Amino acid sequence: MSTSSENGVVYSRLIAKEGDESIYELFIGPQHPSSGHMRFIVRLEGDIIVSVDPDIGYVHRTMEKLAEGREVIKAIPLLERMTIIDSHNVTLGLVLALEKLLDVEAPPRAQYLRVLLSEINRISSHLYGLGIAGIMLNHSTMFMWAFGDREVWIQLAEDLTGARLTHTYSVPGGVRRDMPQAFPERAEKAIRYMERRLKDYMEIFLDNPQVRSRYEGVGVLKKSEASRLGIVGPNLRASGVKYDARLAEGYAAYPDLEFEIPMREDGDCLARMQVRVEEIRQSMSLIRQVIKKLPQGPIFAEKYTRLLPPAIRQQVAQTGQVKFPGIFASLKLPEGDAVSRVEMGHGEIFYHVTGAGSTKPYRLRVVTPSFRNVILFRYLMPGHRFMDFPAIYGSLDYFPPEGDR
Amino acid sequence: MRVMNIEGIITWLLKIVLSPQVFAPIVFPGLLTALMVLLIIIWAERKIAARVQMRVGPLYVTRRLGGVLQMLADGARYMFQEFIIPDSADKTPFVVAPVMALTLAIVPFAFIPSAPGFVPIKSQYSLPAVLALISTIPLSVMLMGWASNNKFAIQGAVREAFMGLAYEAVVFLSALAMGLLYGTLDLEEAVTKQWLPGLLLNPIAAFTFFVGMVMSAGKLPFDIVEGEQEIVAGPYVEYSGIIFGIGMGLAYLKLYSLTLIYSILFLSGWNPVITPLYSIYPGLAGIFLFIKSFLLMLFIVFLRAVYGRYRLDQALRAGWRVYLPLSLIAVLLSIFLRVVNIV
Numbered sequence: 001m002s003t004s005s006e007n008g009v010v011y012s013r014l015i016a017k018e019g020d021e022s023i024y025e026l027f028i029g030p031q032h033p034s035s036g037h038m039r040f041i042v043r044l045e046g047d048i049i050v051s052v053d054p055d056i057g058y059v060h061r062t063m064e065k066l067a068e069g070r071e072v073i074k075a076i077p078l079l080e081r082m083t084i085i086d087s088h089n090v091t092l093g094l095v096l097a098l099e100k101l102l103d104v105e106a107p108p109r110a111q112y113l114r115v116l117l118s119e120i121n122r123i124s125s126h127l128y129g130l131g132i133a134g135i136m137l138n139h140s141t142m143f144m145w146a147f148g149d150r151e152v153w154i155q156l157a158e159d160l161t162g163a164r165l166t167h168t169y170s171v172p173g174g175v176r177r178d179m180p181q182a183f184p185e186r187a188e189k190a191i192r193y194m195e196r197r198l199k200d201y202m203e204i205f206l207d208n209p210q211v212r213s214r215y216e217g218v219g220v221l222k223k224s225e226a227s228r229l230g231i232v233g234p235n236l237r238a239s240g241v242k243y244d245a246r247l248a249e250g251y252a253a254y255p256d257l258e259f260e261i262p263m264r265e266d267g268d269c270l271a272r273m274q275v276r277v278e279e280i281r282q283s284m285s286l287i288r289q290v291i292k293k294l295p296q297g298p299i300f301a302e303k304y305t306r307l308l309p310p311a312i313r314q315q316v317a318q319t320g321q322v323k324f325p326g327i328f329a330s331l332k333l334p335e336g337d338a339v340s341r342v343e344m345g346h347g348e349i350f351y352h353v354t355g356a357g358s359t360k361p362y363r364l365r366v367v368t369p370s371f372r373n374v375i376l377f378r379y380l381m382p383g384h385r386f387m388d389f390p391a392i393y394g395s396l397d398y399f400p401p402e403g404d405r
Numbered sequence: 406m407r408v409m410n411i412e413g414i415i416t417w418l419l420k421i422v423l424s425p426q427v428f429a430p431i432v433f434p435g436l437l438t439a440l441m442v443l444l445i446i447i448w449a450e451r452k453i454a455a456r457v458q459m460r461v462g463p464l465y466v467t468r469r470l471g472g473v474l475q476m477l478a479d480g481a482r483y484m485f486q487e488f489i490i491p492d493s494a495d496k497t498p499f500v501v502a503p504v505m506a507l508t509l510a511i512v513p514f515a516f517i518p519s520a521p522g523f524v525p526i527k528s529q530y531s532l533p534a535v536l537a538l539i540s541t542i543p544l545s546v547m548l549m550g551w552a553s554n555n556k557f558a559i560q561g562a563v564r565e566a567f568m569g570l571a572y573e574a575v576v577f578l579s580a581l582a583m584g585l586l587y588g589t590l591d592l593e594e595a596v597t598k599q600w601l602p603g604l605l606l607n608p609i610a611a612f613t614f615f616v617g618m619v620m621s622a623g624k625l626p627f628d629i630v631e632g633e634q635e636i637v638a639g640p641y642v643e644y645s646g647i648i649f650g651i652g653m654g655l656a657y658l659k660l661y662s663l664t665l666i667y668s669i670l671f672l673s674g675w676n677p678v679i680t681p682l683y684s685i686y687p688g689l690a691g692i693f694l695f696i697k698s699f700l701l702m703l704f705i706v707f708l709r710a711v712y713g714r715y716r717l718d719q720a721l722r723a724g725w726r727v728y729l730p731l732s733l734i735a736v737l738l739s740i741f742l743r744v745v746n747i748v
Contacts, residue, residue: 026556034634047717136634137713138625144458210626210712213719386560387716390634 023050030058034136034390037400040377044386052381052389054374060404067364072098072353073328075364077168082368083402084165086125086345088117088157090402093342093351094366095170096251100338101355102172102331104304109297110174111253116290117160117169118252119283123194124153125345126234126276126283126397133273133394134205137214142205149197152190159183171324172331173301178320184291191284198277206273215270219380219392222267231376232369233347234275235396239267245343257289269395276397304328330359346370346397370403428688429525434665434695435514442699443657444476450706451475457710480650488646491554498552503648503655506545510658513538517665518593519691520675520683531592535666536580539621542659543569546630549652550640561639564717565630571724572620576663578732579614582607583670586739592666596674603671606742610735611671613728618667620724622660624705626712627720634714660705664698672697 024044029035039055063082067075079094080087092114099105106114127150134142154164159180161167169175205211221231226239236243244261246254262278264271298305300322305313307325316322333355340351347369356362373396380392421427429435448463452471455462463475490496516531516538518524528534543565550562584590586607587598595603604611620627631639638644641652668674675694683690715723 024556026560033637134713138628138634139713140454141458141710142713144460148459204711208712210715214713214716385716385718387629387632387635387714387718 028389029055034393036393036398037404040389042381042386042389047385047387049381049384049386049389052377054377056374056400057404059401061401063405064364064366068361071329071359072331072333072361073171073324075361076171077166079366080166080168081401082366082405083125083344083346083370083399085128085399086121087165088114088121088167088169089125089342089344090349090368091168092118092170092252093340093349094353094364095172096340096342097338097351097353098172098333100340101333101336101353103334104173104301106170106174106301107298108253108295109178110170110299110301112290112294113160113175113179113299114170114252115254115257116179116287116294117157117167117175119286119290120153120157120160122283122345123280124150124157126280127153129276129345129394129397130201130205130273133397136390136394137211139205139211142201145197145201145204149194152193156183156187156190159186171322171328173304174299174322176322178299179294180320187287187291191287194280194284198280201277206270206277212270214388214391215273215395216268218269218384218388219395220266220268221376221380223265225379226267229375229379230372231347232372233344233397234262234279235272235347235373235376237261238264238271238275240265243348245341245348249341251340251342253290256293257286259286259289269391272395272397332357332359333361344369346399346402347373366405368402368405370399371405373398374403423686423688425523425688426525429517429519429523430511430514433688433691434517434519436511438695439511439514439658439661442661442702443654444480445473446657446661446699446702446706447476448473449703450709453703453707454710480647483647483650486646488648489643491643493554494643495552495554498548499643500648502545502548502552503644503651506542506549506655507651507658509538509542509545510655510662513662516592517662517669518596518674519694520687521593521597521678521690523687523691524593527593528591530590532580532584532590532595532666532670535592535662536577539659539662540569540573540577542655543573546640546655549644553640553643555643557636557638557642558640560636561630561632561642564632564636565640567717567721568620568623568627568629568724571721572617572728575613575724575728575732576617576621578729579610579617579735580666580670582610582732582735582739583614585736586610586742588743592669592674596669596676599673599676602673606747607735607738609731609738613732613735614667614671616723616728617732618660618663619705619708620720621663622705623656624660625709626715628714629717629720632714660702661698664701664705665694667701668694668697672701 022045026042026044027039028042029039030037037059041053041055043050063079067078075094076091080091083090127146131143131146134146157167158164160183161169161177221235221239223240226236227241240263242261242263247261259282262275262282264275304325305316307327308316308323312323335355335357337352337354342349349369350367352365353361354363376396381389384392431437452462463472466472466478467474490499513535515525516528516534546565547562550558550565583595583603587595589595589598623630641649644652675691677693678690682692
């Protein structure tokens with residue numbers, strides 16, 4: 001019996017009949033060292049995977065419904081929790097959509113600061129992914145290094161925002177805090193450290209013959225398949241499709257900055273990992289550019305700072321820490337729809353916010369990158385050896401809480 | 406008269422304890438040393454990995470000694486953990502198999518000489534005897550997996566069977582190459598025949614034996630049987646308490662006896678013999694043998710910080726297509742060296 005996926009149809013599921021004794025069914029997760037917060041129903045014939053059914057929903061937290069039940073401003077710290085490792089990127093889309101609805105625009109300095117934190121987040125998100133991919137091959141050094149070095153970027157984010165993970169940095173109209181004075185030096189130090197470390201990463205992990213033999217030619221996602229299945233993020237770009245919401249949408253200050261979209265044609269696990277490492281490099285170059293080009297000016301929209309009492313307005317200008325005007329507690333969303341797309345570390349996140357003239361959104365729809373990528377488990381795994389399962393899983397950088405929302 | 410009697414008993418006891426038949430399997434290189442090695446090598450493995458990975462590793466148990474007693478604490482914890490026998494398990498083999506595996510891992514020490522003339526069971530065939538005993542361990546591991554009646558455990562048992570066949574052939578052939586070269590299957594004689602360490606005489610056999618050893622002990626990059634990321638803990642998945650601890654220790658015991666064999670076959674064993682130590686007590690002269698095999702073990706556990714895990718089919722392909730032919734070449738090389746009468 002062979003498993004084939006011609007024209008994207010996975011025949012294997014049809015072949016695997018109920019009660020067929022040649023099929024060995026394994027339930028992986030939700031209590032399993034490498035399943036994450038989800039379950040996979042894996043069917044094996046010998047050592048070959050016949051089918052994989054990702055069973056998601058174990059960490060579904062009704063994010064959309066919760067967001068519809070509270071004032072819009074409170075949706076930001078809520079939705080952050082979907083992808084706590086990438087919490088600025090995940091909420092930036094919401095903020096952009098809200099800004100469209102409220103008809104307010106963040107001043108240029110705030111736009112640059114948004115890019116700054118987004119890229120810091122992207123680096124730490126990719127490091128998280130690299131670490132998890134490492135431990136899925138039982139490569140504990142990669143795991144420890146990536147998680148250890150992620151701390152550098154988390155602390156950098158803490159310097160900027162005051163919080164390690166739940167930044168709630170972008171709000172409609174701007175950002176919450178200005179950049180501290182000592183920040184550029186610290187960022188430069190972190191970048192130089194990371195550049196050195198990336199070389200070590202390549203040596204111990206991606207150029208390690210053992211790891212290459214596990215990754216090369218494994219889990220190949222064809223270009224046509226990738227676009228047909230609606231894959232996003234580094235997984236898509238590793239298959240040779242040049243799509244990045246930062247380019248396509250040109251939100252925040254990205255149109256003013258120069259960056260490359262790392263691409264690979266192979267579409268295998270190795271390509272996906274290499275794209276992530278390249279993206280870390282690009283993010284660091286973006287951080288350098290932002291610090292260099294950062295314009296002077298306010299960090300919060302004039303429309304809202306005007307509402308503050310003069311004394312507090314002055315305090316905000318001096319300390320660079322925004323005090324929200326009272327209106328923020330009852331910010332009324334005008335009637336209408338707004339959509340936005342933002343490139344997260346895992347891929348593109350999509351928001352659709354419908355306002356109905358009340359303080360709460362009538363509908364808040366979010367499509368997360370992990371949710372769009374989860375289909376890959378079903379399409380990439382069949383035909384591979386069982387031991388490729390964690391290798392492919394690691395290379396997809398799937399994040400269950402984000403997929404489940 | 407009574408005092409004389411007690412003295413007599415003491416000397417009699419000492420004579421028994423210090424006789425190679427008791428001292429070797431119980432004290433050195435046997436059980437006690439093996440347990441010490443178990444405690445220290447696992448600690449060292451974790452410390453080395455921690456050093457590479459920018460961590461401190463075990464520390465808080467005996468802080469002053471760098472946490473060296475961590476394993477003792479872990480062992481005590483295992484000891485007092487409830488030992489659960491699943492309802493669906495086949496109870497007798499489930500309990501017996503790990504005990505059998507441990508026994509089989511200890512028995513080889515009866516054949517391993519640790520100093521000139523210091524061996525519990527003197528045999529012309531000590532090399533094949535040791536290897537045969539070690540190669541029976543996978544059988545009890547398979548029994549563990551089968552008796553557990555768990556899908557992951559059975560997967561692990563199947564992997565053990567595949568791996569066992571692949572590396573055993575390599576290990577046996579490399580050992581045979583050395584046997585041919587030295588013209589003996591007696592480990593003690595093999596040491597005396599090494600005017601140059603066996604590593605230099607037949608480097609191919611040394612290499613293949615080394616790889617077979619790493620595969621056999623299930624150390625990275627070949628820790629396929631345990632395969633935490635796919636099959637949780639393989640054959641040991643249903644075990645808890647001290648039996649789980651035994652399962653974990655098994656690999657290290659295997660590693661210890663295999664490194665002893667490696668040192669004897671390829672690193673000229675206990676040579677150079679320290680004569681003063683030998684004259685005090687012959688067993689003490691094995692110190693060099695111990696140091697060599699300990700360093701070898703340190704190197705093998707260090708691999709964990711460098712490699713991930715190979716895939717099962719990759720390991721099997723390597724075993725059958727690369728290392729088996731290589732070990733055959735090693736045999737040919739040995740025959741050639743024998744013919745030109747170099748040893």
